[in-house]
Amino acid sequence: MSRTLMLDQVHALSKAALIGAGTLEESASIVADSIVDAEAEGIRAVGLAYLPYYCQHVRVGKVSGLAVPKVKQTGKAALMADARNGFCHPAYVEGEKKFYTLARNCGIAGFGIQHSYASGVIGWFVDRIAKAGLVGFCFTNASASMAPAGGNRPLFGTNPIAFGVPRDGKPPLVIDQSSTATSRVSIAAKMEAGEPIPEGWGLDAMGNPCTDAKTVLGEGSMAPSGGYKGGGLALLVEIMAAGLTGANWSFEASDLGNDAGGPPDIGQFFMAIDPTAFGGANFSARIETLFQAMLDQDGVRLPGDRRHAHRLKAAREGVVVPDNLFQTLRDYARGEAA
Incomplete structure (x- = not known):
């Protein structure tokens, strides 16, 4: 199941989750701006899907929400x-x-x-x-x-390196690309789904091509672009x-x-x-x-044209968010996340 959130609702949810995890309101609002932009551009992996990492890292002190x-x-x-x-x-x-x-x-x-x-x-x-x-x-x-x-x-x-004109x-x-063949979150998503990664994304501990996400993120390494x-x-x-x-x-x-x-x-x-x-x-x-x-x-x-098209569509129609992700973020907002 899923629900549709307009971009202002994405911001409100993101900000509330960060505050609930222990982040100052001003900082939470700015970080939420970046989450909204990622969602608007169709980059869920570092948008709302990555927000639970942010919130959990605030809770455990990996990043200071009070800085x-x-x-x-x-x-x-x-x-x-x-x-x-x-x-x-x-x-x-x-x-x-x-x-x-x-x-x-x-x-x-x-x-x-x-x-x-x-x-x-x-x-x-x-x-x-x-x-x-x-x-x-x-x-x-x-x-x-x-x-x-x-x-x-x-x-x-x-x-990653990014360039804007x-x-x-x-x-x-805008050109935004990593030095690796793909992002870490993309491999992590494959690992969570129990799916193999495409050849060319990762290497095993001996430096050989590897399609097992757990191995790549464990004893192996990500492949360079x-x-x-x-x-x-x-x-x-x-x-x-x-x-x-x-x-x-x-x-x-x-x-x-x-x-x-x-x-x-x-x-x-x-x-x-x-x-x-x-x-x-x-x-x-x-x-x-x-x-x-x-x-x-x-x-x-041109680089970025697809993201701009996503922005226009998201501004009109909002973005679809899985219910389990929505609930996780709402739990953080309420201070109830496990």
Whole structure:
């Protein structure tokens, strides 16, 4: 059985569940914004389906729901936030306006977050940067789940990277992809369902292709996207997200997939670029020329177009939520979750 929730109801339920688990109201509202966006874009795995992980991690202290982030300027075009082992979304929002101002004043700016936690859909951040008229990048590490190229022991996280570009009169172009062949939550969902994963998603302890989700998330590792190129991308993201911010390396972080080990203490790093400071005022027109040249070929779509279509549909029709997931979240909201 299931029910349909409009997006404002998704926000209310998400916020209430986080507050019920022990999160400050302001932080809960900001994190709920990201959950709504994930649901609106059709990414249930890191939307409402991932929210019970957030709530449980608040309850056990893996992420602090009571953390109040602190942001300080550390250079002419540099900001750092201490999330204080809380959610990264409130930490980002706390420094967001200053971040954009520095980018406009200097042409480019960097914003790091340390003592942080899982970020969900990182396209959420670069979409906000792009809507401010800036080109945005986001890098974040996570607990170890992927071996380096040639290795067989997890060292890097899924280590996603996201990129956002502003467009005149249209939603931003957003690219959001992990360094691994798929997301950890996708493999976890297969494991819970008792289903094999597609070949190419994971490796066993010897580094051989493996289709057993439990093995991949246990003694094995997730497969990189594009072979050694995915390993190189993971290393780049690791250096940007953890090296620049002083956060834990992925192999030092506690496992985000369970309740043990305390806060993961991972990091995020963002870049915002004022396109007019480099390419001049005709940046937007030139970007549209590029996009149109792509779309002139049959079968081509721009990254993010499917998500934008999902947004429009979800805004009109809401999203369908299984009753068991709804009940779990309502139990958290009431402080009754097992």
